[in-house]
Amino acid sequence: MLIGKYILSLDQGTTSSRAVLFDAFGGVAGMGQKEFKQIYPQPGYVEHDAVEILQTTLYAMRQAVQEAGITASDIAAISITNQRETTVAWDAVSGIPVCNAIVWQCRRTAPECERLKASGMESYIKDTTGLIIDPYFSGTKMKWILDHVPAARELAKKDRLRFGTIDTWLVYSLTDGASYVTDVSNASRTMLFDIRKLCWDDTMLKELGIPRSALPRVVESGELVGMCLDSVLGEEIPIAGMAGDQHAALFGQCCFGKGMAKNTYGTGCFVLMNTGKAPVKSQNGLLTTIAWKIGGEVTYALEGSAFNAGSAIQWLRDELEIIKTPQEADMLAETVENTGGVSFVPAFTGLGAPYWDMYARGALLGVTRGTKRAHLCRAVLESIALESFDLVKTMEKESGICISELRVDGGASRSRFLMQYQADILNTRVCRPQCLETTALGSAMMAGLTVGVWDNLEELSSIWRENTSFTPNYDDSSREQDISRWHKAVNRSMEWAK
Numbered sequence: 001m002l003i004g005k006y007i008l009s010l011d012q013g014t015t016s017s018r019a020v021l022f023d024a025f026g027g028v029a030g031m032g033q034k035e036f037k038q039i040y041p042q043p044g045y046v047e048h049d050a051v052e053i054l055q056t057t058l059y060a061m062r063q064a065v066q067e068a069g070i071t072a073s074d075i076a077a078i079s080i081t082n083q084r085e086t087t088v089a090w091d092a093v094s095g096i097p098v099c100n101a102i103v104w105q106c107r108r109t110a111p112e113c114e115r116l117k118a119s120g121m122e123s124y125i126k127d128t129t130g131l132i133i134d135p136y137f138s139g140t141k142m143k144w145i146l147d148h149v150p151a152a153r154e155l156a157k158k159d160r161l162r163f164g165t166i167d168t169w170l171v172y173s174l175t176d177g178a179s180y181v182t183d184v185s186n187a188s189r190t191m192l193f194d195i196r197k198l199c200w201d202d203t204m205l206k207e208l209g210i211p212r213s214a215l216p217r218v219v220e221s222g223e224l225v226g227m228c229l230d231s232v233l234g235e236e237i238p239i240a241g242m243a244g245d246q247h248a249a250l251f252g253q254c255c256f257g258k259g260m261a262k263n264t265y266g267t268g269c270f271v272l273m274n275t276g277k278a279p280v281k282s283q284n285g286l287l288t289t290i291a292w293k294i295g296g297e298v299t300y301a302l303e304g305s306a307f308n309a310g311s312a313i314q315w316l317r318d319e320l321e322i323i324k325t326p327q328e329a330d331m332l333a334e335t336v337e338n339t340g341g342v343s344f345v346p347a348f349t350g351l352g353a354p355y356w357d358m359y360a361r362g363a364l365l366g367v368t369r370g371t372k373r374a375h376l377c378r379a380v381l382e383s384i385a386l387e388s389f390d391l392v393k394t395m396e397k398e399s400g401i402c403i404s405e406l407r408v409d410g411g412a413s414r415s416r417f418l419m420q421y422q423a424d425i426l427n428t429r430v431c432r433p434q435c436l437e438t439t440a441l442g443s444a445m446m447a448g449l450t451v452g453v454w455d456n457l458e459e460l461s462s463i464w465r466e467n468t469s470f471t472p473n474y475d476d477s478s479r480e481q482d483i484s485r486w487h488k489a490v491n492r493s494m495e496w497a498k
């Protein structure tokens, strides 16, 4: 352990850019955070401004360092973890994006996905990339940009177009174009990457018309990839770790052993299970993905993804304006004994695992004249636990492993009501660690291993500490009733936008 040095972990999420400064004991020495605009140009479309993502990241980095009262020379390395699949396209010469980033939640490429399904590519895509055909992944987003943004096509002709997920965009910008890289975990979310051979897949590139020159070099999750410019924090700092946020969270929860799983409650909910050194092909609507590659060794994971979770709480706050803060939803939910028969399905942008319905849309059912906002808040919070129930049960069925303890993190895991209901509905212990910035911590751990702040996984495991445990306290018949009503509601929401 290298005491006295810090890792600056950049966690670029769907709703905010964060920077967390960790010390060698995994303690948080400083933090910066800034929300940015969510752009909804039309129903089903979600965009971000990539320049705003960079600016908010720079702001958060400086804020974290200032809060800790340290200087750049105290920072051993920077690590990057990011919302995955969100796709940026830019000009290699100017470094300027050609359009807004297309966010992972965006449904605009549903027609292209229909075409891929009709062309009989489904099983090839599943075998090669581990993924299911859905607008979620970056490949069809890149094709959409090439098809609809004339500047992108022009740049592609001149070999000047650069595509990237957010990790790539940030490293490129922080190194002034010197490093054009992505890590294996992010690459495995593009639908263009062969997760066994660990290279871009020519068949998929050809199928979607993506030029090879417009894709980054693929690196390990813990690797020295470049130097962050001295103009950012006053001195050059090595960038030594990169991973998709859900993969970093699995690492930060110290799920190093086969069969260990976590659920992250951010904008969406993502259950990942470490499946060891070989990819497991899912028969039940889960994704096969690369967890990380460290020290030359690849670890694989199974993933269940739900697209909307914390975003439903934000919807109560920002669109319905019936709460002022997420905490208020929690408080209101506790004031009623149940939802009063109300069910909510947060399918704002379709349904992910295990349903994979790109045409599902949000549903609010069972509303009566007596329905109060407290019932609605409770129904929204319960829906997050119920969709996670589907993910966990599918994971158990697929892996044959019973998840006896669910490690949780992410913004919405702060909700006491949600965590207790999660334990109740799963009939499983839910365990929340001391550090809820698990994504940032996991990414810091990857970089820390690279630069020698930590020496091995055992040392990292000693950093992880449980903070709160939620034990199930619900009777079987109520549990069964809630689950069956949830599935009835999910069925009503399906294919709504078709």
Ligand SMILES: Nc1ncnc2c1ncn2[C@@H]1O[C@H](COP(=O)(O)OP(=O)(O)O)[C@@H](O)[C@H]1O
Residues within 6 Å of the ligand: 012, 013, 014, 015, 016, 265, 266, 267, 268, 309, 310, 311, 312, 313, 314, 326, 327, 330, 410, 411, 412, 413, 414, 415
């Ligand atoms: N105290 C809280 N109770 C419930 N939900 C919360 C609370 N604090 C934050 N959230 C939810 O957490 C989400 C943000 O979590 P975060 O992990 O930062 O997500 P992301 O990385 O997707 O931006 C928001 O959608 C918000 O609704």
Ligand SMILES: O=P(O)(O)OC[C@H](O)CO
Residues within 6 Å of the ligand: 012, 013, 014, 015, 082, 083, 084, 085, 104, 244, 245, 246, 266, 267, 268
């Ligand atoms: O921003 P988050 O934390 O909800 O994570 C988004 C996921 O990476 C999308 O795949």
